Amino acid sequence: MESEVLIEARGLTRRYGPTVAVDNLSLTLRKGEILGLLGPNGAGKSTTMKMLTGNLAPTEGEVLIGGKSMHDDAKAAKRSLGYLPEQPPVYPELTVDEYLRYCATLHGVAKANREAAVDSAKRDCGLTEVGSRLVGNLSKGFQQRVGIAQAIIHRPPVVVLDEPTVGLDPIQIREIRSLITQLGQNHSVILSSHILPEVQAVCGRVIIIARGRVVYNDSLEATRSDRFRNVRVGLRRAPEQSALAGIAGIKSVTALGDGLFRCSCAAEADPRDAIAEAATQGNWGLYELSAETHTLEEIFVELTSGDDVRSAA
Amino acid sequence: MSNIFNIARYEMRRIFLSPLAWSVLAIVQFIMGFVFINLLVEFANNPGSGEEFGVSDYIGGSLYGFATILLLLIMPLMTMRLFSEERKSGSITLLFSAPVSLTEIVLGKFVGLLGFIAAIVVLMALMPLSLNWSTDLDWGRIAAGLFGLFLLMMAFGAAGLFVSSLTREPTIAAVGSFGLLLVVWLINILGYNDSIPFKEVFSYLSLIDHYESLRRGVFDTADAIYYVLFSALFLWLAVLRLDMERN
Structure with a gap:
């Protein structure tokens, strides 16, 4: 039996004036899948993620999260969504505990479960020690962890992470990877990354974007096969x-x-x-x-640096 | 509704966690205290004036009249961060990705700001209150003045919030909202110029004219409604502006 579709994007197009950032992009993500979004700089990864999370309205096309349209029923769609943008959206003047409590409140976690939600998010992201410290006094890596904690605090069915391991130390990267893998069992995760081995390590499927178009969309099994x-x-x-x-x-x-x-x-x-x-x-x-x-890296290089890309650019 | 209050609660907390709010409160209180004592000494030295003007008129009227100028200067500083700083630091994404509507975000921030405004009003009330044990005060009159200040600051706040949603630089937001407020304040100048058509309209639209009667202790619903409509207009514009940002 096919598991339920949690994210569906149909024909997403985003224009900034005459520039087309994302061109007719479609993707489907089922429960329990981890999708890696790859692409060279400026390919449209972040724009795509912003559209998926309702931070940016697509010029054309639509996004469905858990069957709810981001355009018509934004609140319901966002309720099942956790998003870590490129810059962790933190308030430096709050402590980690205060900040996470606020995030839980915003995402509609009932008051009785709020403390438990904060505690488990802190545990998952290795923040237990720094709960009473001000977010602004934490290092970049810790702020990034706070950003991840914020995205998963309400245990949303869909988690969208824009370069989640930037600024983390190698041990923390491993922990976050295993956290993502663990999340991927019950949730759908989309993550973008520049680090190919990372995508290979955690993602079940990969989409490569170049110039705003999907140029590769296949399960990672294909890249590991004997071909x-x-x-x-x-x-x-x-x-x-x-x-x-x-x-x-x-x-x-x-x-x-x-x-x-x-x-x-x-x-x-x-x-x-x-x-x-x-x-x-x-x-x-x-x-x-x-x-x-045929490694992922070869596919990536082949698809994103081909002659047609250069002539079009 | 609960979303609005949750956002407001944290907004207010963040306002009061910033040294800016406390410095503004301290400086406002210092200047107002200076003016208050000055007025008090002046009143005590002119015993004759007590015949027509009571101490409440003298102190309340002049003190709160002066306060409007001070508030015009400080409200842009308090509103400048509301959206522009969040946009600059990227934390606005938290609100945009959460299951809350733009109207709830704008109203939440606005209600949070009202908390700060309430703190100023309380501080303003303390000065006449200190006279309560030595003289009879016309509390109705002072309450009208304080209520007027609250409405005025609410209007300043809504306009500042809108300007803050236009830019990502807090300083530009401060300068912009100061300019906007001053223009709406001074628009009644046009009302004195006979060659301008519909001059009554301009003088009616001015922010400060509606405060005059409240300051004198006359509560007119029309004045209160003016400030409420003024605030609602700018809050609505802020919602439109945030919606535009997504498109």
Whole structure:
């Protein structure tokens, strides 16, 4: 059974005068999914997130959060939403406890549950120690944690995080990642990031945006799969390049120097067995043989720095 | 409704956590105290004036008349941060992403500001109150003056709140709302110029003319309604402005 759709965006377009920041972007997110939003600077990630959270009205298109339209029933839609913008929206003159209590109140947490909500949010974000300190006196990393705590305090079904791990130390990054993973089990999470390994570590699905358009939208499983196009071969006593190219399943060979070769494979072929066999027979001294999988980084670079992007820009 | 009060409660708390509010209160009280003592000495030295004007008229009228000028100067400072600072620091996003409407945000901030205004009114009431044990005061008259000050500050506050929603620089908001208030204040100058058509309209629209009768102890519903409508207009403009920002 398909789980319920929590975020649905249809044909979102946002123009700033003649500039089109986001162009006809659609996305759907189901319960229990963690979606990574990737893109080069200025691609429209933050604009998209602002539109999803009702901070910016789309020029065209509509957003549904938990089935409620952000345009027609904004209050109901926002009730199931937690949002951490690029800059944590904190009041420096309040203490962490006061601030989080206010956030809980604003998001309609009943008075009886407010303290418990504040406590659990503080625990999740590692803020228990600093509860009575002024937000303005905390370091950037701690303020970022307060921002995350604010987004999850009312345990919303949908959490939108704009670069949540900026300014955090490595240990805290790991904790926040595991928190996001944990949130992703019962909630839907959208997060944007520049850090590809982070997206790979926590997200189930990734959308890459370039120039305001979705250029890639697939589950991360696809990037982890066995599909590959290149095989890297290291030989101590390398033969002529043509000898390698002659092996069945190999389309072309590029020498990388020091006995390393990159063999690009014919479609759907796996020439690794054949290479190993040929290497043993020819006594080539095989020391490395690995498939170059299509990593997220390759996809990202390929899609966002292609010629069409540059010519359009 | 509860959203408005929740926002108002924290708004007021944040106002009173800032050193600005306390400095403003202290300076206002110092200047008003200075004027008050001056008026008192003057009144005591002119025993004849007590025949037509009682101490309540003399003190209440002059003191609160002077207060309007002081409040014109300080209210822009109190309203400048309301929206512009939140926009600058990005904390406005918290309110925009929470399940509260723009009207609730604007009214919440406005009600929070009214809390500060109430504090000023209480401080203003303390000075005539100190005379209560030595003389008979016309409390109705003083109450009308205080109520007038409250209405006047409410109008100043609403206009300042609107100007604050226009910009992200608190200082520009302060200068802008000071300018706006001064223009609406001085618009009655046009009323004295006979060559201007509809001059009565201009003098009626002026902020300060409506305070005159209240200061003299005459409570006219029309004056109160003027201030309420004035405030409502600017609060409504602030809501429109915030809505525009999203589009």
